[in-house]
Amino acid sequence: MDVSSILASHAEKYKSITVEKANPLEVDAAYLTVTDPNPIDVDSYDNDLEEHLQSLARDGTQALISSLFQLPINRSDDGPLAQLPAPIAPLPRAKHLPKPKPPTKWEQFAAAKGIQHKKRDKKEWDEERQEWVNRWGRDGKNRQLEEQWITEVPLHADIDHDPRKIARDERKARVAKNQKQQQGNIARAQSSSSAQPQPREERKKDIDRTLSSARVSTASMGRFDKKLEGEKKMRGVKRKFDSNEQGGDSERKNSLALLSKMDSDSRKMRTRPSSGGDETVNVRKAVKFVSKGKGAVAMGKEAASKKKFKSGKRK
Amino acid sequence: MLRTVKPKNARVKRALDARAPKEVEDDRTAIFVKGTHTGEVVNNVMKDLMALKRPCAISFSKKNEIRPFDTASSSTSISSLEFWSAKNDASLFVIGQTTKKRPNALTFVRMFDGRVLDMLEVGVEKSVNMNDLKTPKSTPGHKPLMHFASELFTTHPRFMQLKTMLLSFYNGEEISEICLSGLEHVISVSCAPTPPYLNTADADAAPSTSLPKVHIRTYTTRFLSSGTKVPRVELTPMGPSLDLTLWRHQEADPEMLKQAMKRPKLKKQDIESGLGKKRKNMEVDEMGDLRGRIHVGAQDLNKLQTRKMKGLKGDVDERESKRSKTE
Numbered sequence: 001m002d003v004s005s006i007l008a009s010h011a012e013k014y015k016s017i018t019v020e021k022a023n024p025l026e027v028d029a030a031y032l033t034v035t036d037p038n039p040i041d042v043d044s045y046d047n048d049l050e051e052h053l054q055s056l057a058r059d060g061t062q063a064l065i066s067s068l069f070q071l072p073i074n075r076s077d078d079g080p081l082a083q084l085p086a087p088i089a090p091l092p093r094a095k096h097l098p099k100p101k102p103p104t105k106w107e108q109f110a111a112a113k114g115i116q117h118k119k120r121d122k123k124e125w126d127e128e129r130q131e132w133v134n135r136w137g138r139d140g141k142n143r144q145l146e147e148q149w150i151t152e153v154p155l156h157a158d159i160d161h162d163p164r165k166i167a168r169d170e171r172k173a174r175v176a177k178n179q180k181q182q183q184g185n186i187a188r189a190q191s192s193s194s195a196q197p198q199p200r201e202e203r204k205k206d207i208d209r210t211l212s213s214a215r216v217s218t219a220s221m222g223r224f225d226k227k228l229e230g231e232k233k234m235r236g237v238k239r240k241f242d243s244n245e246q247g248g249d250s251e252r253k254n255s256l257a258l259l260s261k262m263d264s265d266s267r268k269m270r271t272r273p274s275s276g277g278d279e280t281v282n283v284r285k286a287v288k289f290v291s292k293g294k295g296a297v298a299m300g301k302e303a304a305s306k307k308k309f310k311s312g313k314r315k
Numbered sequence: 316m317l318r319t320v321k322p323k324n325a326r327v328k329r330a331l332d333a334r335a336p337k338e339v340e341d342d343r344t345a346i347f348v349k350g351t352h353t354g355e356v357v358n359n360v361m362k363d364l365m366a367l368k369r370p371c372a373i374s375f376s377k378k379n380e381i382r383p384f385d386t387a388s389s390s391t392s393i394s395s396l397e398f399w400s401a402k403n404d405a406s407l408f409v410i411g412q413t414t415k416k417r418p419n420a421l422t423f424v425r426m427f428d429g430r431v432l433d434m435l436e437v438g439v440e441k442s443v444n445m446n447d448l449k450t451p452k453s454t455p456g457h458k459p460l461m462h463f464a465s466e467l468f469t470t471h472p473r474f475m476q477l478k479t480m481l482l483s484f485y486n487g488e489e490i491s492e493i494c495l496s497g498l499e500h501v502i503s504v505s506c507a508p509t510p511p512y513l514n515t516a517d518a519d520a521a522p523s524t525s526l527p528k529v530h531i532r533t534y535t536t537r538f539l540s541s542g543t544k545v546p547r548v549e550l551t552p553m554g555p556s557l558d559l560t561l562w563r564h565q566e567a568d569p570e571m572l573k574q575a576m577k578r579p580k581l582k583k584q585d586i587e588s589g590l591g592k593k594r595k596n597m598e599v600d601e602m603g604d605l606r607g608r609i610h611v612g613a614q615d616l617n618k619l620q621t622r623k624m625k626g627l628k629g630d631v632d633e634r635e636s637k638r639s640k641t642e
Contacts, residue, residue: 010542017541017548026469031486032493035478036464040508053532054550057503060462061536062548068495069545079496091483092567092575094343094406095336096428 017062025063029071030087034064102192104185142171334404338579342488344371344405349378350412356419356439357411363445363555364409367485367502367533369455373403381410383422383434384563393431400426407484417562423480427575433567435480437559440528445554451535452553453500459485460498460536465506465527471513473526473561474506481531500553503532531557 019025026035036056044052071082103111110117123132124141134140145151145167153161215234216222222234291299322328345368347361365372383392396408408424419439425432445452453459461482467474485502507527534550541547567575596608 017543017545023466030489031461031482032458032498033461033463033482033486035468036462037466037469038464039466040464040506042508045508049530050552053503053505053530054534054552056464056505057462057501057532057534058548058550060464060503061460061501061534061550064460064462065498065536065538065548066545068493068498073495074492076494079494081492082495083492084490087489090576090578091479091487092425092427092432092572093577094340094427094487096574097577097579098336098338 017066019059019063019066021059025060026088027064027067028088029064029067030084031091032064032068034060036060102189105181105188146171339489342371343407343483344373344403345407345409345484346373346375346399346403346405348375348381348399348408348410350382350410351378351380352413353378353411354413354419356442357413357421359444360419360421360439360442360555360557361409361411366445366455367453367459367555373405375399382412383410383424383431384436384565396424396426396431397429401429420562421559423484425480425483427571430571431565432571432575433476433480434563434565435476436562436564437477437529438562439557440560441556441558443554443556448552448554450551450553453535457497457499458488458490458493459533460501461486462501462503463505464503465509467506467509467513467527468504471526472566473564474529476564476566477529477561478504498536500533500535501550503530503534505530505532526561529557529559529561531555531559 021036021038023037026037027033028035036059041052044055068082071084074081074083109115120135122135124135125131126133126141136142146164151163153163212234215225218225287296287299322331345365347365349358349361353361361374365374379395380388381392381395382388383396385392399408400406406426408422408426410422410424412420412422414420417436417438421437421439423435423437425434463478465474468478469475481502481504506529509527510525513527533553533555535553537549537551538546539549596610598606600606
């Protein structure tokens, strides 16, 4: 029996799902993308453009499909789901990365104490009614005490004792407390993130500054200008003084700060003329004195001639 | 710039939360804008590109005076782009414009954080519409496969920009899973043969007017059985088919691009499962335990501290000679 034809047809079928190229195709499965780095064949391009493009696309798509079908697969109702890897060459994002939210006071406390977050169900089991009821909201369990038709009153209670009102006030107080804490968290988060300039606030400050400088920029420095109705008096910066009684520590610190400020090069209060060498001797003055006003050059010449004279005498 | 709104009720809060930056981003929305004059060609091309981009596509039907590459009016054009981007929560634009100098121009604009990241202008030389081909079409909303053919897409900066732009346009969303039976169509981007002057080292010095043409073709796929797990793929032209030339462009500002390329920190679980690159000499065995391999340098056995014994101290001959000297 000759099976060569069957084998050949099988091989042909198998060949059609493998793509042979000089450079291997680069598949980025995360973006369902294949890049063919091989140069375009000029002959087939010129010969029949559409045919050339379609065969190129078929080869590329075949390579992509082959790699996609080899990925690990999850079964689902809609068909097999291929699990995609992370992208090889990521694309730029559309928006910046989300900034981490500052933790609330409770979250800080829980982290310090090692308290795990526990998810609380919205529903609660009602023993009497034998069903799940909302913890809050419509027919909420938190209003049960206010809404039940009969409530026990303690012995010797006041005449105006109203258990419904007490329960309601308590619930309202809890809500108010929670809201207050929430506001506190928001305020804390804002103050911690205020290191970044907030454009609206910056602009407001800028306008105020411009306005105040414009008001004093007239010939009379704003003194005889027409006042608008409801215009407020301009407020300057108030001087502030330290209190007279201070601890020794702060006084010492202030004095040292002042001394170091005086000593520092950048803000020297008296600048000395810079002179080379020893600063205790004024060289220019000393030379003038020794040479009796003739100058350094003359003194040098004189010294040289003296030396010559001395050496000659010795001989 | 739009004022930031403080949510006053739950619905507004939900809407704002949907727009807030996310770690894993949603698909980018594209806005198709018509310039002061658009011919029939540009209109049809934009319609087809939009059909491929649906449902994340918004069409502006009125004409707009927008010329992002024009030096005189670029700032107003860019500020209107930024305004539209903020208003519609869109980060991609296609601007169609026909002038005498640049007939049938399409400008692709990519935004980051509500500002323009980069721009790319192409001219449509030849186009076949989706409706001209009486062939089956893909379902709107299905993800396309992308195919880029030419070495220029990995070497030449202009073509690399085109590649990432088209990728952001149609396949920018990072997804974890894909339904294999839902792969219906492929967008193939190919180039004309590379001219010899582009193969030299200083490819940038070559005039940009003579960059090779770009051919964009779209095909629907048919999966035929091949006898193996992997099916054999056959393609049918679907349309649109575009022949494009690259015109003007604006590169991304490097600082902004750096911000845009920032990735979220990998979670510990992902690193262990092999997502990150810092996973050397570590593997998880079948029991789910993390196993490591430690490389220790070669040990110097001469310095090994053994039990001290008189007989083992130094060489015997040496000690003998020492003793004889002292005597």
